[in-house]
Amino acid sequence: MFRIITVIVFACLQARGQQPPHIIFIVADDLGWNDVGWHNSNILTPNLDSLAKNGVILNQSYVQPVCTPSRVSFMTGYYPYRVGRQNHVLHPLIPTGVSLQLSFLPEKLREVGYSTHLIGKWHLGYCNLSYTPTRRGFDTFFGFYNGALDYFSYTRSSKQRGPNAKWNEADIDVGFDLRNNTKLAQEYNGVYSTTLFASLAKDLLSSHSPDEPLYLFLSFQSVHSPLQVPKAFEDRYSNIKDEKRRKYSGMVTAMDNAVGVVVDALKANGFWDNCLIVFTTDNGGQTSAGGNNWPLRGGKGTLWEGGTRAVAFVYGSILKKSGYINDKLFHAVDWFPTLLTVAGAQPVSGIDGIDQWTVLSENDTGVRNEIIYNIYDLDVPKAAIRIGDYKLIQGFPGKPTDWIAPADNSDAKSIYCAIKENSTEGLEQIYRLYNLKNDPTEHYNLAQNLPKVVHRLKRRLDKLKTRAIPADDPPSDEKGEPKFWKGSFSHGWCKAK
Numbered sequence: 001m002f003r004i005i006t007v008i009v010f011a012c013l014q015a016r017g018q019q020p021p022h023i024i025f026i027v028a029d030d031l032g033w034n035d036v037g038w039h040n041s042n043i044l045t046p047n048l049d050s051l052a053k054n055g056v057i058l059n060q061s062y063v064q065p066v067c068t069p070s071r072v073s074f075m076t077g078y079y080p081y082r083v084g085r086q087n088h089v090l091h092p093l094i095p096t097g098v099s100l101q102l103s104f105l106p107e108k109l110r111e112v113g114y115s116t117h118l119i120g121k122w123h124l125g126y127c128n129l130s131y132t133p134t135r136r137g138f139d140t141f142f143g144f145y146n147g148a149l150d151y152f153s154y155t156r157s158s159k160q161r162g163p164n165a166k167w168n169e170a171d172i173d174v175g176f177d178l179r180n181n182t183k184l185a186q187e188y189n190g191v192y193s194t195t196l197f198a199s200l201a202k203d204l205l206s207s208h209s210p211d212e213p214l215y216l217f218l219s220f221q222s223v224h225s226p227l228q229v230p231k232a233f234e235d236r237y238s239n240i241k242d243e244k245r246r247k248y249s250g251m252v253t254a255m256d257n258a259v260g261v262v263v264d265a266l267k268a269n270g271f272w273d274n275c276l277i278v279f280t281t282d283n284g285g286q287t288s289a290g291g292n293n294w295p296l297r298g299g300k301g302t303l304w305e306g307g308t309r310a311v312a313f314v315y316g317s318i319l320k321k322s323g324y325i326n327d328k329l330f331h332a333v334d335w336f337p338t339l340l341t342v343a344g345a346q347p348v349s350g351i352d353g354i355d356q357w358t359v360l361s362e363n364d365t366g367v368r369n370e371i372i373y374n375i376y377d378l379d380v381p382k383a384a385i386r387i388g389d390y391k392l393i394q395g396f397p398g399k400p401t402d403w404i405a406p407a408d409n410s411d412a413k414s415i416y417c418a419i420k421e422n423s424t425e426g427l428e429q430i431y432r433l434y435n436l437k438n439d440p441t442e443h444y445n446l447a448q449n450l451p452k453v454v455h456r457l458k459r460r461l462d463k464l465k466t467r468a469i470p471a472d473d474p475p476s477d478e479k480g481e482p483k484f485w486k487g488s489f490s491h492g493w494c495k496a497k
Contacts, residue, residue, distance in 0.1 A: 020113070020213040020343055021318050022275040024262070025335070027074070027217070028255060028311075029067065029121060029147070029224040030300055032285020034292040034406055035252055036311050042408050044236060044253045047260035051277060055315030055322050056360055061330040062371050063283055065307045065398065066300065067147055067224075068123050069374070070282040070332050075104045075124065075136075077336030077353035081375040081464075084472035090125055092146050092158045092175075093476035095494035097125020098136075103348070105336050106137030109215045112345045115139055115208065119200050120193075120219030123147045127480055127494035134181055142185070142200050143219065144177040145489055151193045151221060151228040154178035158481055158489075163225040163289040175482025177489040184488055192230055193221045194251075198258035202265040210270035213343070218262065222255035225289040229254050242407035248290025249408065273317055276342055278335065280312035292406040297442045302398030303373050303384040305442055318342075319361045328359050328366035329386075375464060377471035385461045389437035392457035397432070403441065431458065 037045040038052050064070040068089040069080035076098070080086040083099060090097070098104075106116035118138045125131035126145035133141035148163075149156045158173045178185045188196055201218055208214055227247040234250035259279075266272045284307040285291025287299040298304025312330075315322070333353035340347060341357040352372075358364040373384035373391075382395035401419045405412035431454050433447040447454050479493040 018344075019211075019274055021316065022210070022214040022266075022271050023109070023114075023216070023278070023339055023342060024266070024275055025074075025215070025217045025278045025339075026259065026262075026280075027071075027120075027219045028279070028281045029219075029221055030283060030286045030289070030291055031223055031252070031281035031311055032287075032291040032293045032299070033296050033306060033309060033311055034294040035223070035248075035285055039311070040292075040294075040406070042406070042410065043249060045256040047256045047263060048279065051259075051263070051279065051315040052313040053323065055277070055313050056319060056363075057325045058280075058310075058312040058314070058330050058360075059325050059327050061280065061310045061312035061332075062308050062373070063281065063310045063332045064374060065283055065302055067282050071124055072098055073332035073353075074335050075106075076102045077105075077333050077348065077351035078102070079333055079352045079372050079375075081372070081377070081468045082352060084377075084469040086374055086468070087376055087378070087471045087473055089147065090123060091160050091476065092156070092489055093478065093480045095127050095474055095477040095480065096472050097127065097131030097496065099472075100130055100496055104136045105339060106215060106217070108137075108340055108345055108348065109213075109343050110137055110139070112343055114213045114215045114343060116215045116217075117141075117204055118217045118219065119143055119197050119204070120217075121147060121221055122219070126489065126491050127477075128496035129182070129491045130496040132182065132491055138217070140181060140204075142180050143197070144179065144221075145491075146177050147221075148224060148226070149177055149193070149221065150226060152190055154189065154193070163286050172483050173481065174487075175485070175489045176487055182491075192228075192254070194254045194258045195230075197221075198261040201262045205262075205265040205269045205271060208269075210274070214271070215343075220255055220258070222258075223248055223251040223291065225286060227251065227290055233257075237408075240408050242290075244290035245292075245407040251290075276314060276316040276318055278312075278314050278339075280332070280335075281310045283307060284309070287400055287404045292404065292408075294405050294412055295403060295441050297401070297403050298397065299400050299404070302400065303382075303393050304397050304401070305436070305440065307398065308373050314360055321361065321363050324363060326360060326363060328356070329368040329371060330356060330359075331368065331371055334368070370460075372464060375461070375468050377468065377473075383461055383465070385457055385464070386436065387457055387460065389435050390453055390457060391434045391436050391442075392454060392461065393432040393434075394430070394458070394461065433457070 037049040120143040229250040233254040240246040293306030296306035298306035337353045337355040371386040376382040403415040405414045
């Protein structure tokens with residue numbers, strides 16, 4: 001029956017003279033607002049700049065504060081608080097994943113005839129085989145299950161460590177994490193991951209027929225810590241004295257170069273004239289590891305704009321209008337229904353995402369007026385919501401709370417603001433209200449001046465909290481330690497649910 005439905009969908013598209021477009025979804029990891037050429041001329045991203053400026057720049061596109069929750073949104077169309085994945089990233093020894101009751105985007109695309117492929121980072125669970133990419137809709141997978149790996153050795157510690165942590169390869173808690181589908185791919189040890197992923201994408205495109213619709217989820221490790229980059233790219237920023245910023249900037253340019261390789265492969269193999277390229281970060285830049293979100297406030301892991309407002313664009317000849325900046329509200333959950341429309345698939349009911357294809361492709365009237373930054377499941381309330389121009393933050397937004405200027409010899413000066421965590425010193429500390437149209441950098445807390453607006457947004461937030469699913473955050477389980485799995489991070493040590 002499934003095969004019959006697929007054939008019917010293709011027949012209908014072909015009868016209308018329409019070939020389903022190829023979809024190339026590119027995700028950068030921890031890329032800051034100020035870390036692309038169209039926001040900061042000191043950053044060298046010519047390939048991304050060209051795609052963004054000749055496509056549609058999404059100026060009000062939002063993601064979650066950290067990695068796993070954003071990827072949940074991309075894949076399911078649900079806000080993470082609706083599916084129990086709102087609090088944290090999935091660390092290596094956490095015995096869970098994303099509920100098997102949820103359909104992932106590649107599953108839906110495969111139903112309408114797409115060939116689906118993931119190259120790069122997963123970070124949505126691996127402790128049971130059912131949680132892994134080839135069981136969640138991808139025909140092929142080449143990448144790693146976790147995050148924060150060494151860019152050359154594809155190893156990391158099983159323990160939670162800071163963004164600038166280093167480890168000894170001989171440590172017993174260090175494991176290897178690079179796979180070709182489900183098999184370890186140790187022969188690539190020593191190859192820089194950004195270069196490897198571009199090469200793998202090139203090989204895929206050269207071996208795939210452009211007559212068969214393709215969905216490629218190209219999930220770069222770049223530019224997440226550890227800060228590692230081939231010297232040739234770092235040397236392009238020899239004027240930057242700050243080592244972290246210099247290496248990070250080189251990593252951005254290395255990723256841009258990889259995007260250029262993919263663009264050339266799309267052109268050389270007949271995909272270019274019928275493809276849609278999506279580019280987005282998964283959260284704001286990690287300011288303690290070279291990233292920068294200037295002039296936005298805060299960074300990765302925070303509810304400030306610097307942690308959640310994403311650099312993003314779409315490019316493709318299928319866009320009816322291009323070469324402009326789109327200022328309509330967009331959220332990571334919207335990619336799921338929007339790309340289903342692009343592919344000619346049936347919509348999925350009950351999700352949080354909104355189909356925004358005409359908003360992106362034609363600059364049509366905006367359809368989203370509300371953004372849920374997150375609703376955490378913690379002992380102390382912590383959440384944020386935007387309705388129209390107003391943003392309400394409940395509780396402590398996270399650190400950094402500052403406006404951090406880039407360490408790249410620019411004239412910008414950082415502004416530091418000390419905020420007490422979990423403070424209850426009056427309304428302005430429990431709730432923070434900003435008018436993002438007039439104050440996109442969140443300098444002026446209006447909570448005391450506009451109590452009625454605070455009440456209106458709080459009432460909406462309280463209503464949404466009744467729909468929240470308790471966070472699925474079990475304690476670490478040592479059964480996943482690499483020492484029990486021949487020195488690798490492997491599936492087979494938890495029950496799927």
